[in-house]
Amino acid sequence: MRIGIVSKWFNRGQPVVGRYLRSALEELGHETCVLARPKKERGPRPGALDRDDVWEQPGITEASAYDVPMEEYEDWIEANSIEAIFCDQNYQFEEIAALRRRGVRTVGRFVWEAFAEEHVDGATAAFEIIYSFTRSERERYRGFGIESPYVTWGIHPELLAYAPDLQAAGSGDGLGSPAAPGRGSERATDSGTPGGKAEDVPGPSGARAAAEEAAVVTYVFPGGFIGHRKPLAPVVEAFRQTSDPNLRLLIKSQVDRKRLAVANEAAAADARIEVVVSDQPRAEHLRAMAACDVCLALSRWEGLGLPLYESIALGIPVITNDKPPMNEPIHDGVNGILVSSHPDGEAKSGIPAYTPDVDGIREAIEALADPGRRAELSAGARRIRDDERQWSNTVAGMAGLIEQLHAVPTGSGAAS
Numbered sequence: 150m151r152i153g154i155v156s157k158w159f160n161r162g163q164p165v166v167g168r169y170l171r172s173a174l175e176e177l178g179h180e181t182c183v184l185a186r187p188k189k190e191r192g193p194r195p196g197a198l199d200r201d202d203v204w205e206q207p208g209i210t211e212a213s214a215y216d217v218p219m220e221e222y223e224d225w226i227e228a229n230s231i232e233a234i235f236c237d238q239n240y241q242f243e244e245i246a247a248l249r250r251r252g253v254r255t256v257g258r259f260v261w262e263a264f265a266e267e268h269v270d271g272a273t274a275a276f277e278i279i280y281s282f283t284r285s286e287r288e289r290y291r292g293f294g295i296e297s298p299y300v301t302w303g304i305h306p307e308l309l310a311y312a313p314d315l316q317a318a319g320s321g322d323g324l325g326s327p328a329a330p331g332r333g334s335e336r337a338t339d340s341g342t343p344g345g346k347a348e349d350v351p352g353p354s355g356a357r358a359a360a361e362e363a364a365v366v367t368y369v370f371p372g373g374f375i376g377h378r379k380p381l382a383p384v385v386e387a388f389r390q391t392s393d394p395n396l397r398l399l400i401k402s403q404v405d406r407k408r409l410a411v412a413n414e415a416a417a418a419d420a421r422i423e424v425v426v427s428d429q430p431r432a433e434h435l436r437a438m439a440a441c442d443v444c445l446a447l448s449r450w451e452g453l454g455l456p457l458y459e460s461i462a463l464g465i466p467v468i469t470n471d472k473p474p475m476n477e478p479i480h481d482g483v484n485g486i487l488v489s490s491h492p493d494g495e496a497k498s499g500i501p502a503y504t505p506d507v508d509g510i511r512e513a514i515e516a517l518a519d520p521g522r523r524a525e526l527s528a529g530a531r532r533i534r535d536d537e538r539q540w541s542n543t544v545a546g547m548a549g550l551i552e553q554l555h556a557v558p559t560g561s562g563a564a565s
Contacts, residue, residue, distance in 0.1 A: 150551065151180045153231040155217070155239055158185030158209065159199040160403065160428055162373070162455045163260070166282075167237050168203065169305045173540075173547045174235070182208035182229045184222070189215045193374045193404040194428075203307075203431045219244050226253060233554060238263065242271030249275060254554050260452030261286035262378075262496035269293045277557055280550055282453050285473035289500070298553065300546030302453060302478075303538045308462035311435040314531060364395045366518050368468075369441040371456040372402040375409055378449045378496070380504055385415045387510035388422065393518055397421050399441060403428040439463045443517045447510065449493060449502040451475055460485075461534045466526035468513045470505050478538060484530035486513040 152174050156167030171181050183206070187198040198211060210225050222244055225231070233254035239245065249255045257276035261283070264272070272279060272295075279295055281287035282302040290297040309315055368388070372379050381400070388398045398421060400412045405426045416422040429437065438444070444460040446469045457478050460467045467485035469475040481487040488509030494502045517523050 150232045151182075151230050153182050153184060153226065153229060153234045155184045155234055155236045156186065157188060157198075157215075157237075158183065158204055158211075159188060159194065159197040160202075160204070160431070161188075161197075162453065163237055164204075165455060166453065168206075169307070169543075170235065170237075170547065171206075172305070173544045176544050177548055177551065179551075182210065182225075182231070184210050184212055184217065184225050186212050186215050186217060193406065216241060217244070219247065222248060236276070240268065240271075242268075242275040245275035246271075249277065256280065256550060256554065258282065259286075261289050262450050262452055262498050262500055264290075265498040266293055269295065278550055278553060283474035283477055285477065298546075298550060300550065301538070301542040302458065303540040303543040304458060304462040304534050305540055305543075307431075308435065308459055311432075311439045312463050312534075313439055314464055365397055366393075366395055366443065366523075367397040367399055367441045368443045368445050368514060368517075369399045369401060369438060370445040370447075371438070371459075372400055372409075374404055375402050375406050378451070378502070379408075380447050380449055381408060382411050383505055383507050384445055384447060384510060385411055385422070387507045388514060389415060389419055390507070390511045391514055391518075393515070394421070396514065396518060397423070398445075399437075400424045401429075401434075401437065402426045435459065435463075438465070441465060442523060443468060443514075445469075445510070445514075446475070446479075447488075447505045448475060449504060450496045450500060454478075458538070461530045461538055464527045464531045464534070466517055466523055466530065468510065468517070470503055472503050478533070480529070480533070482526075484526055484533050486516060486526075488513055 154167055154171050157164045158167070171183065174181050185198055187196045188194055190196050200209070212221055226248065231253065233256065234248065236245065236255070236257045238259055239257060245255055255276045256278045257272065258280055279290065279297050281290065281297045281299050284299060287297045287299045370381070370384050372381060375381060400423070402409055402424070409424060409426070412422070412424045416424050438459055442465065444456055444465050444467045446454060446456040446460065446467050448454065448470065451474055454475055457467060457469065457475065461478060461484060467479045469479050469485060469487060470490045471481065471487035472490060476487055479485040479487065488505050490503035490505040492501055493504040496502055
């Protein structure tokens, strides 16, 4: 089929999903193109639409606005002879329904923190299939009367290029990261030689410094845009309650926001804490993640949670809430530690929000200071990566959606 993907197209979670899905559909032999929606004109990076780094791909048409004019949909579909469109978080129900009436097959996905019961009638009129990447959102949609096919979200091959264990085994593509201190791999010197030249071998003081560096354990908090769902303050408070001088907290943010004040103040008072504000290119971001030992992927709520999957790919243990969907890919005692949390309002769709327990975070941080425990959970992450979260499972799921689409007469209502 000739399939069009309608997605935001910049360095953010949902566009990454759209980019990865394009590769899955092409792996199945379909021709694809993208209608790239710019970010809404509000908040961090208003109107963002990236065309560099991994976002520079053939077959990209830039939409003029987040809410794409109907004429632009029609021109794009005609110019590319599109037979079906896959949309991610697209609430332009009237426009999509009009395309569906004209014979274009329509498939959609939403994140459950934004999709509410009020959207059901419009969505089911617009989309023949509304699918889910998490079991929790599928069950919520079932309560709305939508039978939503579940597609396993797996570990995209792009991530595997940065997995230290695969790099060490020589199965990466050369794009990956040198492993971090404390993760058991040598690090290259400026000359590119592990350990440096023979005359550069450290003496006793250098060996002592190397041993101290190896004892450092780095916890990364991938903050993204540091929105309301990111529980930055509890994470900082929990880390500051630890006393081990070998622990480090790296707070990554794509943008500089007032909400970072609590992190900046903590970093000024505690030398173990570092705040990095940078909208890093994809490779740089993944190398930075791979150079850490534990991921603090805590969230008040989550749609999919790409840092969870990046961590699984890289073999990094995760600390997160014992709430869905975070506890779907992360299994307590297998590839991470799940901590308790308490109710703290709602997301805009009405799903409950939770703030993770500070004591629980601190205890998990302290537990994973133990290299043996980290090694155990890292091995668990690699097993999950190579089995239940294989990318082939996602590709098979997308193939199932295409088969279902072929089985449904054009214009009929399969979504509800």
